[in-house]
Amino acid sequence: MPDARNPDTAPRIGVYVCHCGTNIAGTVDVHSLTEYAAKLPNVAVSREYKYMCSDPGQELIRQDIRDHNLNRIVVASCSPLMHEPTFRGALARAGINAFFLQMVNIREHVSWVHTNKADATTKAKDLVRAAVRRVGLHKPLEKRRVEINPNVLVVGGGIAGIHAALTVANSGKHVHLVERQPTIGGHMALFDKTFPTLDCAACILTPKMTAVGSHPNITLWTYAEVAAVKGYVGNYKVKVRHKPRYIIEDLCIGCQECVEACVYKEGRWADEFNLGLSKRKPIYLPFPQAVPQKVLIDPEACIEFKSHKCKKTCIEACGERKAIDFQQKETIEEIEVGSIILATGFKTFDAHRNAYYGYGVHPNVYTALEVERLVNASGPTGGEIVLRNGAKPKMVGIIHCVGSRDQNTNRWCSKVCCMYSLKLAHLIRERIGAEVYNFYIDMRTPGKGYEEFYDRLLDEGVHFVRGRVAEVTDWPIHPSEEGKLIIRAEDTLAGFVRRIPVDMVVLSTGLEPQADARDVRRMFNISCSEEGWFLERHPKLAPVSTFTDGVFIAGACQGPKDIPDSVAQAGAAAAEAMALADAKYVELEPYTAHVLEDACSGCKTCLTICPYTAISFIEESKKARVNEVLCKGCGTCVATCPTGSIEQNLFEDQEIFEEVEGLLAYA
């Protein structure tokens, strides 16, 4: 009797058809599929079960492998990207090679996308037939083990990146935190208070920023960007481009005497941190609590860069410290890490795009982020809520969903705007006693203490008008509207159109993916949703993982979210990176290519085509050789080899031919 555990003997195949409750069984005739499979050549057992992935389902396979000496398994269920590891594990536990498995996707590719039961069943039969023919050719394979570098790269120094970096660093692993702005802090550093508890953003954020700056396990790279990423899980080589600050960071102590001494006595350039609401000098500290506390020079503004004729009072002021270096150049350094956490955040919707709200036309139309700066004690007005002409507004209109829930711009709900609008309404009412009108589509306040906060605002006398605002105009039709901005909106609860004259309009702009999210995604080899948010591996069960092993995502780069959610995700991503590092080694899929040396003609065609330079030419034998550590298993060289002398594990020519012919075979 042939040994079933010897792959050279004739295959004895077990076929397992999953009902997936009614997900599959509702559209595919699973009984007829099971009976059909039983009659296919080399099939020894064919069974159906309600949930193959469950423990009893897997046990069914293991029992049959033992009882019927099965040596090949076909599971017709969901996508292999979902449960292939599950069933490979079942095979391995039953003592046969995990790669003697072929999955047939009869859920995502059949039952969920077709309605006609006969057609769906026919398609399922074709797919099962192909798998049965293919699986007979599967060879035993072993996963490769590679060591993991415990260092972690965190990209983005907003609250998500900060929290992830601190969590990983506290576990004793080394973290490289790369931030492209001259300071960490991100959007949260711009806020005055956080909803719904109204705790001061700076009070809870700046201690964490300082902790990052002084943590022995964190290397902080500000004013830096990731330029290139190479390698694979556990062994990434990352190039970091360090932009010149024209300040030697190690020597600068953040005293700002140079800023005082600058030949410009007043600021003349838009202050990025205050969103242009104030001015800064050519040499400046991004904001008082910036981490690191290092100034930088804007070469676009500095006279020395333009004319080389500046008196350089800054150098004089710096004196013995000699921290200013006008010759500083961009540097690129390479770091090695085992895993990467992307926390690159979001940008706010450009309010100019909704021209009918008059942003950029009427000076008293602000974005919510600008108002965050106005209400902030460290902001351009020292926390005074005043218009551009210095007057205090008596009436304020807050327009929700600008660039959210809008077919013309972004369809998604930005999730945070209702709550931050309520927060701003509260702060404005509290500080200056103005009448505040909120114009909303729906109030969305799910979250701990959020609905209660909304209730509180109702009690505080803030007005709510349900209806999308049609336009903001400065054309009065009544004396009471003179010199005011008039918000025109349909009040859908009262059932008529209202004109509400106000002094200040606040646009609650939505959240969007970063402008260069797609470039970042390419660099790290992950996917984006259609909108540009980074795509998680599974929306529910792998929310911070990506399809690239060792690359995790956290915070608003994955989708709009508030601070608590960003922090929670950052913690989850940190845990994933730490788990990976603590495992010490990782198993890589064995889909690599190898050269059949006897057949190789030494033409070197494959050498040029490999994107990973994994193929080298052995001069002595005049043959090509694949370095399996570098090979990522795309198989392009296999299709390219003119003599057919390269094979790819699990995707061998013969296996694919067999699958194609199986699909088309006349039943």
Place this chain on the structure above:
Amino acid sequence: MPNTRSIPGNGHRSGEVPEPRIVGFFCTWCTYLAADLAGTSRIKYAPNVRVVRVMCSGRIDPQFVLDAFANGADGVLIGGCHPGDCHYQEGNYNCLRRARLLKQVLEQLGIEEDRFRVEWISAAEGDRVRVVINDMVEKLRALGPLQMQRENALVSIAPVEQALQEVCV
């Protein structure tokens, strides 16, 4: 439209027009995922495509396509990542180069242009799977079954496969 026409070899009666049979070669990272997304989004499309999963569209040997035609496929659909988005950097460009050459060969074999299609469908484009497949099925229905005797086809394609093997690099 109810699918009354059955697939050749699966019991279609004479006089009925057989439904086109399409073999899809989808890359794991983009188009296969897009087809999975179409599934989880419950997007409905024509049941004529049978998908073979490969790691990268760069893995698709022109012989796979010829093999599919030789074995009775009425169409072949290749799905890969958008240019510049390849999970393996540039496998899809290699796929495209081979496909261009292959198109000329297919033309000489008398296989109509619409029967062989290369589409870039990203992991986020579940609905594009529906659009492409339905469109291809419509075009193949209009063309009718591939007019190649199975036996003859194998004879005529075999030397071409051999020739392609030598030039397709």
